[in-house]
Amino acid sequence: MEKELETIFAQQKLRITRPRREIFRVLQQSQAPLSASMINTHCTTADRTSVYRTLELFHRLSIIKSVQFGWRQRYELADPFKIHHHHLSCTQCGRLIDLQSPEIENLVNVVASQNNFVVTDHTFEIRGLCQDCR
Amino acid sequence: MEKELETIFAQQKLRITRPRREIFRVLQQSQAPLSASMINTHCTTADRTSVYRTLELFHRLSIIKSVQFGWRQRYELADPFKIHHHHLSCTQCGRLIDLQSPEIENLVNVVASQNNFVVTDHTFEIRGLCQDCR
DNA sequence: CATCTTATTGCAACAAATTTGCAATAAGAA
DNA sequence: TTCTTATTGCAAATTTGTTGCAATAAGATG
The missing domain is CATH 3.30.1490.190 (Ferric-uptake regulator, C-terminal dimerisarion domain)
Incomplete structure (x- = not known):
């Protein structure tokens, strides 16, 4: 699936960076959907700001989707990256x-x-x- | 539909108050789902705090539901109050x-x-x- | 209609979440 | 290895959401 990520990024002059990798991995390893702040605490290297920026980017690229979780919203990998x-x-x-x-x-x-x-x-x-x- | 509101509230010792009416009306008059802050700015009398509290109450009573709107979440009236x-x-x-x-x-x-x-x-x-x- | 009980409000003070500007850094193309 | 520029991290500012509490006002009762 890292393969797919590269393909998507390759085109639109986007770079696969450390924070992006980390955030992707965090999402990938999680069973349940995660909130922005949960993703934050799971990231050891990526900065808070990068998490927000990356989440938005991933969403725009349809790499993640957001789902209702109780009263609030959380994120999980989207179709091609998860069953x-x-x-x-x-x-x-x-x-x-x-x-x-x-x-x-x-x-x-x-x-x-x-x-x-x-x-x-x-x-x-x-x-x-x-x-x-x- | 105000009728229905009353019925719901009557039972559980809940009161139909001015802020609650206003917030309900704002939701009712809006075509599209609204974010908490949009509801805020549409309310002339109700305080920010009341908006949040009321939104949560309405949700608990299934008077509203939250829906995805782009990257964030917004609220709209739920079933009995909207088709x-x-x-x-x-x-x-x-x-x-x-x-x-x-x-x-x-x-x-x-x-x-x-x-x-x-x-x-x-x-x-x-x-x-x-x-x-x- | 006046009174009484208590759910609810508004406010001020907090706390948490999200965004922005910008100089420093590091992908990845050449 | 070098060079361009997308991306990062950080600090500061904003925006969102929460809490405690005294004042207010639903609505039940007599």
């Missing part, structure tokens, strides 16, 4: 269940073409109470 | 197209019951380039 999935999220205990569904992928395409949209990404998330908390 | 819908969002120009789809609603229920989940809310969002920006 595409969605979330079932328990509002009580915070549990996050990954979910894959061909039907959704399908629906995305149908809806998009109906609206003349070129899809780059999508999000599907169900919030509620999990088995244990219901 | 349930999803978003097609253009990453280029920021355009937001409302979308309704019975299939999604359906899928939500199927997936949820497969996982023993009690659904309280869900999000579906497609990001990409709109007709004009593609």
